[in-house]
Structure formats: structure tokens, C-alpha cells
Amino acid sequence: MMKTFQADPFALDFDPRTTALVVIDMQRDFVEPGGFGEALGNDVSLVRGAIEPCGRVLQAARDAGLMVIHTREGHRPDLTDCPPAKLTRGGKTFIGEQGPKGRILVRGENGHDIIPELYPVAGEPIIDKPGKGAFYQTDLHLILQSRGIKTLIVCGVTTEVCVNTTVREANDRGYECIIPEDCTGSYFPEFHKYALEMIKAQGAICGWVTNADNIIAGLK
Numbered sequence: 001m002m003k004t005f006q007a008d009p010f011a012l013d014f015d016p017r018t019t020a021l022v023v024i025d026m027q028r029d030f031v032e033p034g035g036f037g038e039a040l041g042n043d044v045s046l047v048r049g050a051i052e053p054c055g056r057v058l059q060a061a062r063d064a065g066l067m068v069i070h071t072r073e074g075h076r077p078d079l080t081d082c083p084p085a086k087l088t089r090g091g092k093t094f095i096g097e098q099g100p101k102g103r104i105l106v107r108g109e110n111g112h113d114i115i116p117e118l119y120p121v122a123g124e125p126i127i128d129k130p131g132k133g134a135f136y137q138t139d140l141h142l143i144l145q146s147r148g149i150k151t152l153i154v155c156g157v158t159t160e161v162c163v164n165t166t167v168r169e170a171n172d173r174g175y176e177c178i179i180p181e182d183c184t185g186s187y188f189p190e191f192h193k194y195a196l197e198m199i200k201a202q203g204a205i206c207g208w209v210t211n212a213d214n215i216i217a218g219l220k
């Protein structure tokens with residue numbers, strides 16, 4: 001049965017059976033002190049506001065029986081899947097270095113894992129990705145296609161980096177993406193604002209923007 005999300009620039013019709021929630025990189029490395037985000041010079045308190053609304057959308061998606069997928073950005077312990085251009089970006093190396101939460105952005109480390117508030121439950125696939133986009137060098141598209149998914153609700157961090165890249169990748173693959181803005185966050189408030197405006201401009205050129213309450217109401 002078709003339902004509707006209220007959104008900008010116009011309402012988005014969806015079928016819960018072909019809609020998935022994708023939670024991008026809600027890892028300690030990005031939203032807690034002592035991880036990659038902070039190593040890059042950012043104030044992680046700026047993105048923590050996304051946790052509570054994200055939790056409400058996650059619960060609503062689970063209650064509605066939606067497919068739920070989580071992603072994590074990170075690398076193999078030997079860093080063989082980390083391009084040198086990513087490893088040394090900005091002239092400094094953080095990826096793979098020891099931090100208070102373990103080796104930064106390395107799979108299996110405490111800082112790389114998803115925060116307890118939004119931890120996956122059994123049956124929710126986790127996509128480990130080496131890049132910013134969740135489709136690059138992962139089996140996300142295969143997993144979504146195998147379930148006939150057409151619509152993606154995209155939450156997580158950061159708005160202008162991994163969320164934006166993933167939405168653009170998804171849009172080019174034919175998915176309709178909707179972002180609840182309060183379920184995303186950036187270390188740069190102005191980037192957050194304009195990243196969302198860029199998505200929805202020109203008649204939803206890359207996707208739709210809404211908020212957690214509209215997602216929850218639409219799923220009811």
C-alpha cells in the first residue's frame with residue numbers, strides 16, 4: 001500500500017515494502033571525542049544532536065517492518081584498502097593511528113563501531129565501506145536490489161560528506177532518497193544547511209528533505 005512522506009520540495013509517495021532506512025556512519029569515530037572526526041580538528045558535539053531523532057526514526061522503521069541497513073566507514077587493519085591519497089590527506093596521518101578508542105577508522109576497533117544508542121539488531125545488514133559513498137566498493141546495491149528496494153530514508157553523519165555522497169550515488173542508481181534533516185549532522189552548520197538545499201533544489205534534483213516527525217508520521 002502506498003503511503004506519503006511530507007517533504008520538500010514536494011511530498012514523496014512510497015511503499016513500505018520497497019523502502020529501506022540507511023543509517024550512515026553513526027560510529028564513535030565521528031560522534032564521540034577521541035575519534036577520527038575530532039582528530040581532523042572538529043567539535044563532535046555539533047553532530048550529537050542527530051542521535052536522538054535518529055533513534056526515533058530507527059524505532060519507527062523497525063516497528064513498520066522496513067529494511068534497516070547500517071554503514072561504517074573504515075579500513076582493514078593492514079590499511080591495504082586505504083588509498084595513499086586518503087591516508088595522508090592534509091599532510092597528516094590519522095587513519096590507523098592509536099587513539100583513545102583504538103586505531104582510528106580501523107575495522108574491529110571500538111571507535112570504528114556504531115554507537116550503542118543506534119546499535120544494529122539481528123537481521124540488519126552492516127555495510128563496511130572504504131570510501132565516503134556507501135555504494136563504492138560495497139555490496140549495498142546488490143542487497144537493496146535483492147529486496148526490490150526503491151526508496152531510501154538516509155540518516156547519519158556527516159551531512160555534506162558521507163550522507164551527501166551516498167545520496168548522490170543512490171540517486172544515479174535510480175533510488176528515491178529522502179533525508180530527515182534533524183537525523184543528520186555536520187561539524188559545519190553552514191555546510192549542513194547548504195548540503196540539504198543542494199539535494200532538494202531544482203525539483204528534488206538529488207532527493208527530498210524532511211524531518212524525523214514527518215518520517216514517523218508517514219510510516220504510521
Ligand code: TIU
Nearest residue numbers: 025073157158161162163
Ligand atoms: N562519515 C563521514 O562523513 N566521513 C567523514 O570523513 N566526514 C567528515 O565530515 N570528515
